Amino acid sequence: MTRSLRYMVAVGCAVVLVIVSQLMAVAINAATATSSPWPWGLRVIQVHPFASCLVIALVLILLTAVTVVVSSRHPDGSATASSSDQTGGDRSDSDSDVATSAPSVRPGEGAEVCESTFRDVFHAAGGAPVLGVPVNAAQPAGPAGPGFVQFFGEGAGQVAICGVPRKNASLLPADVWQVIATAGDTTDPPDGVAAVGFPVSPQPAGNGVLVGPTTMEVDLEGGEWGPGQLWRAQPSGGWRWRPKPRLTFETRHRDQWSAGGEFDVRIRVVVGIPWPSTALPSQISRQRRLAVQQALGWTEFSQVFLNLATDRGAHLQAISWQTATGTDSFNSDRGIHLRCQQSAPDGGMALSGDVIVQLPDGFRETSLVGCVELRVRYEGLRAAAVGESEAGSADLRLSLLDAIEVLASAWGTAMRVIPLGAVDTPDTVALAGPPYAELHVQACPAYLTSSQHPLSLNDVVNLAALGRSTRDGQRQEAGFRVYAPMDIKRPSRRQWAAQGLAQLAQSWGYIEADRDRLLVRPTAV
Known part of the structure; x- marks a missing residue:
């Protein structure tokens, strides 16, 4: 009527x-x-x-x-349902779904800017018979917004519809929404949406269901932590946040924990793992030091020593990680420093590896940080080579592919070993921000060439794979940062290391530099 x-x-x-x-x-x-x-x-x-x-x-x-x-009129001007209204008049079939269950509030009520998208998802997913009636009006998704969320049904089957203005609304289980809303748990009240972002349905149409029984990943956008996603290892597993890999050239750890001793080239990876302070100990116990030391026995990074030496005909002693001592040691109640040094016959250094773990101090660092680095001294490596006369004229410089393999190995080792200096089960600790790895390749700034110029990268690393440079200029170091999941696989680590080096080289004038070319083993001459 x-x-x-x-x-x-x-x-x-x-x-x-x-x-x-x-x-x-x-x-x-x-x-x-x-x-x-x-x-x-x-x-x-x-x-x-x-x-x-x-x-x-x-x-x-x-x-x-x-x-x-x-x-008998609703606040929005629509009539309440009667037996005759449900079969005719000016009501649509979709509106009758809501009227049949007689909810006290409408889908999307309270979120005027998103109400139409909430209503579309509600009806497309089956309406009240499937989802249940609205538990309450739509509420802001967090203290600072930017979107809205509304819950439907009760108990284990409760679901949430969420959305932001000018985007498609999404339907997901209420427990998945709670993971988003409380991510990081660094504010009171928690504002996980501001940190990790908002789930937005990629479908321009359809039922808007974002998380089904077999869904393993949910993309998020707009969070302060940058692009990321919720993921689970198996359909019955719990949900966790992780970042999507991305590259940036803002670094801050190029010279932190600079170890002493002579070297030609240093390749280091510094990682930051933002965990809540409540999950970290106030100091590092003896058991934690032993756990880190034992974990280093057979890692990707330990294998680097063997590969570099074998490729250059050098003999190495057994790999052994020991507590670093001396003026360049960084051991403390909040730090671990282990070292593995391979010496030349004259006692000088050929290869040296360092692994450092540092608990946050609340001032300079608010994350668990650590470093895995390799230092190479070509004179010592040459002296350790079999057939010293032949090695004397050989080019022992690392290729760019060698540097990439060292970076990828150090990155993987750091993400595996450094967390053990703080917790027993790293997989169970929720992140309070995006983990990152800083990758650096550096020529020793204290060394001079025969022409009295400081060593450049080209003096210590063979840059032929970059192609010809379009301008003059010597670079002493390359560095960049990659935000990525802690368990990022080795093939992806290699690709991101090559991508960072290629982009830096292009900015230096090597306009032909290409990631895929850097990952090809150079042909022996």
């Missing part, structure tokens, strides 16, 4: 009630021998008390009827 027709019926009922009341008043006057000179017995109110009460009662009934008609 339309609005105009309802009001016409209400007015007609009022007229009929007035006429009937006056006829009854006339009848009562006649029965009591009371006459009235007024037409329709209008003076009856002044003549007979019983008739007066009757007219007043009828007027009250009339007012009640009008009130019922007016109050």
Whole structure:
């Protein structure tokens, strides 16, 4: 029934009630021998008390009827459902789904800028018979927004519809939303949405279901931590946040923990693991030091020593990681420093590896940080080579592919070993930010060439794979940062290391530098 027709019926009922009341008043006057000179017995109110009460009662009934008609409208102007409304009139079939379950609030109510997308997802997913009725009105997703969330149903089957303005709304289980809302747990109240971002349905249409029984990843966008996703290792597993890999050239650890000793080239990876301070110990125990030392026995990085030496015909002692000592040691109650040094026959250094773990101090560092680095001294490596006469004229410089393999190995070792200096089970600790790895290749700044110029990267690393440079200039170091999951696989680590070096080289004028070319083993001449 339309609005105009309802009001016409209400007015007609009022007229009929007035006429009937006056006829009854006339009848009562006649029965009591009371006459009235007024037409329709209008003076009856002044003549007979019983008739007066009757007219007043009828007027009250009339007012009640009008009130019922007016109050039968929803705040948005739509009529409440009746048995006839559900089968016809000006209501759509989708609206009848909500009316059938008679929810106290509408899908999307409270989120006017997103209400239409909430309603579309609600009906496309099956409406109230499937999702249940709204538990409450849509609420801001966090203290600072930017979107809204509304819950439907109860118990284990409760779901949430969430959305931001000008984006498709999404439907996901309520427990998955709670993982997003409490990610990081660094604020009170928690504002995980501001940290990790908002799930946005990629489908321009459809039922908007973002998480199904077999869904393993959910992309998030707009968070302070940068691009990321929720993921789980198996369909029955719990959800966790991890960053999507991305490259940046902002670094801060190029010279931190600079170890002493002579070297030609240093290749280091510094990692940062943002864990809540409540998950970290105040100092490093003896058991933790032993755990790190034992874990280093057979790692990718330990294998680097063997590969570099074997490729250059050098003999090495057994790989052994020992507590670093001396003025360049960084051991403390909050730090671990282990070293593996391979010496030349004259006692000088040929290869040296360092692994450092540092708990956050709350000032300079707020994350668990650590370093895995390799230092190479070509003179010592040459002296350790079999057939010293042949090695004396050979080019022992690392190729760019060698540097990439060292970077990838140091990165993987750091993410595996450094967490053991703080916790027993790193996989169970929730992140409080995106983990990162800084990758550096550096020529020793203290060394001079025969022409009295500082060593450049080209003096200590063969840069032929970059192609020809379009401008003059010597670089002493290359460095960049990659945000990535802690368990990023070795092939991906190699690709990101090559990508960072290629982009830096292009900025230096090596316009032909290409990531894929850097990953090809150079042909021996």
